[in-house]
Amino acid sequence: MVSNLKDKLKLYVILDRFLGKGVPLCEQARLAIMGGATAIQLRDKKMQGRDFYRAALAVGEICREQGVLFIVNDRLDVALAAEADGVHLGQEDLPLEAAKKIIPPGFIVGISVRTPAQAKAAQAGGADYLGVGDVFGTSSKPDAKTIGVVGLREVCQSTPLPCVAIGGINVGNVRIALQAGVVGVAVISAVVSQKDIVAAAKALRALIP
Amino acid sequence: MVSNLKDKLKLYVILDRFLGKGVPLCEQARLAIMGGATAIQLRDKKMQGRDFYRAALAVGEICREQGVLFIVNDRLDVALAAEADGVHLGQEDLPLEAAKKIIPPGFIVGISVRTPAQAKAAQAGGADYLGVGDVFGTSSKPDAKTIGVVGLREVCQSTPLPCVAIGGINVGNVRIALQAGVVGVAVISAVVSQKDIVAAAKALRALIP
Ligand code: NI
Numbered sequence: 001m002v003s004n005l006k007d008k009l010k011l012y013v014i015l016d017r018f019l020g021k022g023v024p025l026c027e028q029a030r031l032a033i034m035g036g037a038t039a040i041q042l043r044d045k046k047m048q049g050r051d052f053y054r055a056a057l058a059v060g061e062i063c064r065e066q067g068v069l070f071i072v073n074d075r076l077d078v079a080l081a082a083e084a085d086g087v088h089l090g091q092e093d094l095p096l097e098a099a100k101k102i103i104p105p106g107f108i109v110g111i112s113v114r115t116p117a118q119a120k121a122a123q124a125g126g127a128d129y130l131g132v133g134d135v136f137g138t139s140s141k142p143d144a145k146t147i148g149v150v151g152l153r154e155v156c157q158s159t160p161l162p163c164v165a166i167g168g169i170n171v172g173n174v175r176i177a178l179q180a181g182v183v184g185v186a187v188i189s190a191v192v193s194q195k196d197i198v199a200a201a202k203a204l205r206a207l208i209p
Numbered sequence: 210m211v212s213n214l215k216d217k218l219k220l221y222v223i224l225d226r227f228l229g230k231g232v233p234l235c236e237q238a239r240l241a242i243m244g245g246a247t248a249i250q251l252r253d254k255k256m257q258g259r260d261f262y263r264a265a266l267a268v269g270e271i272c273r274e275q276g277v278l279f280i281v282n283d284r285l286d287v288a289l290a291a292e293a294d295g296v297h298l299g300q301e302d303l304p305l306e307a308a309k310k311i312i313p314p315g316f317i318v319g320i321s322v323r324t325p326a327q328a329k330a331a332q333a334g335g336a337d338y339l340g341v342g343d344v345f346g347t348s349s350k351p352d353a354k355t356i357g358v359v360g361l362r363e364v365c366q367s368t369p370l371p372c373v374a375i376g377g378i379n380v381g382n383v384r385i386a387l388q389a390g391v392v393g394v395a396v397i398s399a400v401v402s403q404k405d406i407v408a409a410a411k412a413l414r415a416l417i418p
Contacts, residue, residue, distance in 0.1 A: 048301040048302065049283060049298075049301065049302040049303040050300075050301050050302055050303060050304055051301075053303050053304060053307050074258060075284075075286065076286035076290075077284065077285035077286035077289075077303055077308070077311065078303065078307075080286075080310070080311045081285075081303060081307035081308065081310050081311055082307070089258075091259075092257040092258065092259050092260075093257065093258040093259055094258040094259060094262050094286055094287065094290060095259055095262060098262050098287075098290035098291070099286070099290065101289070101290050102286065102289045102290055102311070
């Protein structure tokens with residue numbers, strides 16, 4: 001379905017109802033894409049299934065129109081029913097082998113990893129890309145421990161899968177992340193919490209060849 | 210897949226990690242089935258996907274061994290991956306038409322309804338059974354409004370689908386619920402919060418022909 005996955009992972013913007021400071025999810029998506037986002041992830045562990053599905057339909061339509069990758073976090077059922085391009089699963093979400101049982105061919109699966117061992121397991125299980133972090137520490141997950149650039153490089157070197165750095169990425173450290181071997185960066189607050197979402201996305205996107 | 214659905218809905222026990230007072234979910238299932246439960250539902254809106262999936266695998270195995278219907282609440286992805294018999298969806302969960310897009314033939318879908326209008330919509334959408342309530346008021350959903358026996362009868366009379374009464378059902382009101390037209394009753398605390406779960410289930414089951 002998505003042939004140029006690496007290119008689609010360059011600037012991976014995760015929408016957030018709370019960090020978006022009142023900007024509706026659809027508007028976050030639209031502005032981030034205007035600024036150059038190549039992938040959009042919808043994530044909301046608190047939303048009820050019905051609202052999350054409706055949000056997925058709305059954001060998914062925008063992404064499809066703009067040719068941007070659309071990934072739903074955690075809820076594989078919502079991802080499938082809303083016809084997203086893929087699902088992103090954390091280590092506490094549905095296990096990859098369980099998800100694979102109900103995933104059709106061509107549907108993308110991203111897995112959050114912190115270590116080479118988790119990266120190997122994800123690759124063995126058929127993951128399509130990895131979200132690697134928390135790299136620098138992020139306000140959205142205050143209790144997570146960071147892996148730093150050293151940890152990021154270790155994971156990138158351990159796998160042939162395209163890796164996206166996540167966790168405290170901003171214009172000041174994108175280059176360092178890229179040098180560690182990722183194909184792109186995932187951001188939340190560095191884009192959706194900014195007053196000018198378009199400009200924030202543009203500034204990041206400009207740093208990613 | 211399940212041919213005798215009506216018979217399987219006679220005593221529908223919903224497991225609950227919190228109301229179970231420390232009894233593990235698997236043990237709640239095992240004891241309820243020993244007491245005559247014909248269906249088991251796993252429900253936990255707070256559990257992470259991975260834990261919920263694992264619980265579904267474990268409880269599902271017990272149900273399969275015992276020939277008891279196994280239904281997973283809300284998380285259709287978990288229901289499918291764990292090979293449950295079906296999924297139960299509330300009015301705030303994934304909409305039925307969305308769920309139907311990814312449900313294989315023979316997979317059971319139950320829908321929570323309060324009104325004849327909701328029952329008609331569920332039937333039109335292809336639901337297999339209805340959970341009707343809150344009938345008498347339940348401690349597990351303190352803010353829900355009750356529909357009473359009158360409301361229960363209205364829903365039962367409005368649909369050919371098998372209906373299960375839910376909400377404050379106990380040995381004192383099972384007969385009244387059955388007279389309103391349901392094929393069975395769904396209970397949580399009336400079984401899983403009791404000191405003797407087997408005896409509690411038996412007492413209820415004895416009242417349902
Ligand atoms: Ni959830």
